[in-house]
Amino acid sequence: MSRYEAVLFDMGYTLVYFEPKHAVILGEVLRSLGVERSEDEIRAALRAVWQEFFNEEATADFPPTEEYDAWMEAELQRFLLAQLGVKADEALRRAYAQRLEAWFRRPGVIRTYPEVREVLTTLREQGYRLGIISNWSWNLRDRVAQVGLTDFFELIWASAYAGCNKPHRCIFDQALAQMGLEAGRALYVGDSYRHDVVGARRAGMDAVLLDRDGTATEADCPVIGDLWGLFDLL
Numbered sequence: 001m002s003r004y005e006a007v008l009f010d011m012g013y014t015l016v017y018f019e020p021k022h023a024v025i026l027g028e029v030l031r032s033l034g035v036e037r038s039e040d041e042i043r044a045a046l047r048a049v050w051q052e053f054f055n056e057e058a059t060a061d062f063p064p065t066e067e068y069d070a071w072m073e074a075e076l077q078r079f080l081l082a083q084l085g086v087k088a089d090e091a092l093r094r095a096y097a098q099r100l101e102a103w104f105r106r107p108g109v110i111r112t113y114p115e116v117r118e119v120l121t122t123l124r125e126q127g128y129r130l131g132i133i134s135n136w137s138w139n140l141r142d143r144v145a146q147v148g149l150t151d152f153f154e155l156i157w158a159s160a161y162a163g164c165n166k167p168h169r170c171i172f173d174q175a176l177a178q179m180g181l182e183a184g185r186a187l188y189v190g191d192s193y194r195h196d197v198v199g200a201r202r203a204g205m206d207a208v209l210l211d212r213d214g215t216a217t218e219a220d221c222p223v224i225g226d227l228w229g230l231f232d233l234l
Contacts, residue, residue, distance in 0.1 A: 002234045004206075006154075006181055007123055010190030011134035014210055014227075016147055019111050022046070029099045030084070033092065037084050045083035049076055054135070054165060064163035069138040073097070105146070112147050113212075119227040120152040128234075131155035133175045133188070135165045135195065155179050166192075167199030176203065189230060197221050208233060 009015055018025060023042040030037055037045075053076060062068060077097055081088040088096070103109060123130060130153050134140055140158035144150050155178055162171040176183055183204030190196025191210045197219070200207035208230065209216060209223045216223055222233055 002128075003185070004128070004187045004234055005185040006129040006131060006179065006187070007230065007234070008131045008133050008175065008186055008188045008200075008205075010188075010192070010196050010210075011132055011136055011140065011144070013191045013212070014189060014196075015116050015132070015149065016110050016112055016143075018109060020109075025103050025109070026080075026100070029096060029103060030086070032099055033095060035084070035086055041084060045080050048083045049080050052079060060164055060168055062163055064161055066138045066160075069160040073137055104143075110143060110147055112149065113226070115227050116149070119230065120149070123230075124152060126234075129154050129179065129181075131157065131175060131179060133157050133166070133171060135159045166190075166195040167202065169199060169202035172200055172203035172205060176205075187230075187233065189224075189227070193219060193221075 023039045023046065026042050026046075027037060027039060053072075062072070074093065074097070077093055078088065081093065081096065086092075120130060132140070132144065132153055132155070134157070136143070136158040138158065138160045140160070141150070141156050144153070144156050150156070155175055157171065157175045157178070159165040159171055162174050164170040166172075172188070176186060184206075186205050187208065188196065188200035188205050189208040189210055191212070193209055193216070197207040197209055207221055209219050209221055210227070211223050211225060214225065224230065224233075
């Protein structure tokens, strides 16, 4: 009998990915607005956004409301455009946001990894409870529905709903409480050591690092190359 009652997942680059890549999509949106930037320039700007807005100090405590999430999304967009040297008034920023959302809603842009549905189906058949805990905006449930995964999950929990981001333990604590789970009875899997492994451990959970590219350095936790690897750990 497994020691675990539930398996909980990160969303981005664990269950889903973007095709084309995120930076390419942003480049296409900018190009549609008359702005030409290279993929390398966009990646650098995205790193700057991450460092500015998603460091631990910035993500510890914020209002868990849809209004705050919309405001923060606009701030991220303004910062990104500024990093790219784009002088954007509010009309341009809104046009950017609308065209970006239209891109993400295109069929096939957000994709599940090849094994995801079969792994989730097998886990459910084996009696595991499933959930998602993700650093994501208010539209997480819409995105999960967009790729047809909603029915697999008992809980879909975004940082926007929690009022804190991984690796803070509060987002994990809230998810466990909503599912009525003890931390030791849940296994968490994600693609980021810092956000997923460290965060889950802070909440008392066991964690697995998903390393699809085989680029992870030595880690003090189980490492798997795809989600089929979970079955060796359950």
